[in-house]
Amino acid sequence: MSSSEYILTTIIFCGITTLLSRVIPFVLLKKFTLPPKLVEFLSFVPIVIMAALWFSNLLIAKPGHLPQLNMQYALASLPTFISAIISKSLLIIVIVGMISLAVLRLI
Amino acid sequence: MDTYLTKKSAIKESIPTIFGYIGISMAFGIIGKASGFSTLEVSLMSLLIYAGSVQLTTLNMLVAGSPIASIVLAAFLVNSRVILMSTTVAGYLKQENLKRNILIGTFLTDESFALGMNKINYTNDRLNFTWFNTVNIVSYITWQVGTLLGAVLGSFITDPKKLGLDFAIVAMFIGLLYLQVIGDKKLNKVLQIIVILISFALTYLLTIILPANLVVIVVTLIGCSLGMVIKHVFF
Incomplete structure (x- = not known):
């Protein structure tokens, strides 16, 4: 599969996935309710997945060794996190994050 | 926020979300370009996937060359909170027909969901198709315009690493995590x-x-x- 085919196929399947997860509850809800256990499981998904995505970006995998910390990314995470607490705005958080890393690379 | 469920009040009430939307979608466009994708591919992601966190995850995993099946599974998991949102919204739109319900679901996002949940505090727990659909359309158009602007802007940025652009995606996850924690009341x-x-x-x-x-x-x-x-x- 060529690289553009790979990308296009992935986009289409991800599109179908997001469409279905939005629409199916509307169609099904007239007949069923979600099992409470599943609702509870799903309630943890956003924080777990965001934490995993964040932290996996800070780690450099070394086959056969313990993962190394990407120091620049780890340090840039600090001001980014503080800007999140202060601003609560995704746009500002992203801008502060990029500036932090750019400054770290200059030093 | 007012008590009316009209097109006019929907447009008025969705204006504040436009700013947030433009910002995030532009950031996505820039990141997409910086990660080596074409303007068309970046735009297709916004047009077809239309979910910021899923698009970022997909981008990240495509760069890593992950198998399609695992990207789609990740997309489903990242997006699974939308199942909770559409389940909640569907409860308020039972009086509308199935076609209208499907249309609302198709364009439902975190922001239109949050706006809808805020709105019911003013309308005695009522929502309708006209109001919700208008909010959804405004959001969708904003998202597409922002992505395109970001992708075009991204072409002029020759060394994204110098600008710390590669960290934008990580910063976004940090922001989304923090906002999720403070926003979750349950x-x-x-x-x-x-x-x-x-x-x-x-x-x-x-x-x-x-x-x-x-x-x-x-x-x-x-x-x-x-x-x-x-x-x-x-x-």
């Missing part, structure tokens, strides 16, 4: 922090034994299960 804050710390530990441990593209999915499945156990035992 889960206990201490419980959330414990689960986040566990997720960090799991990510570290699983990075040792699993290929990079499987770590996030496995962490999510184990982390959510552990979260449920801890909630029942200690909270």
Whole structure:
């Protein structure tokens, strides 16, 4: 599969996935309710997945060794996190994050 | 916010979300370009996937060359909170016909959901198709315009690393995580922090034994299960 085919196929399947997860509850809800256990499981998904995505970006995998910390990314995470607490705005958080890393690379 | 469920009040009430939307979608466009994707590919992601966190995850995993099946599974997991949102909204639109329900679901986002949940505080727990559909359309158009602007802007940025652009995606995850924790009124804050710390530990441990593209999915499945156990035992 060529690289553009790979990308296009992935986009289409991800599109179908997001469409279905939005629409199916509307169609099904007239007949069923979600099992409470599943609702509870799903309630943890956003924080777990965001934490995993964040932290996996800070780690450099070394086959056969313990993962190394990407120091620049780890340090840039600090001001980014503080800007999140202060601003609560995704746009500002992203801008502060990029500036932090750019400054770290200059030093 | 007013008590009317008209097109006019929907447009008025969705204006504040436009700013947030333009910002995030532009950032996505820039990141997409910086990660080596074409303007067309970046725009297609926004047009077809239309979910910021899923698009970022997809982008990240495509760059890593992950298998399509694992990207789609990750997309489903990242987006699974939308199932909760559409389940909630569907409860308020039972009086509308199925076609209209499907249309609302197709364009439902975090922002239109949040706006809708805010609106019911003013309308005696009522929502309708006209109001919700208008909010959805405004959001969708804003998202597409922002993505395109970002992608075009991204072409002029020759060395994205110098600008720290590669960190934009990580910063976005940090922001989304923080906003999720402070926005979630249902889960206990201490419980959330414990689960986040566990997720960090799991990510570290699983990075040792699993290929990079499987770590996030496995962490999510184990982390959510552990979260449920801890909630029942200690909270």
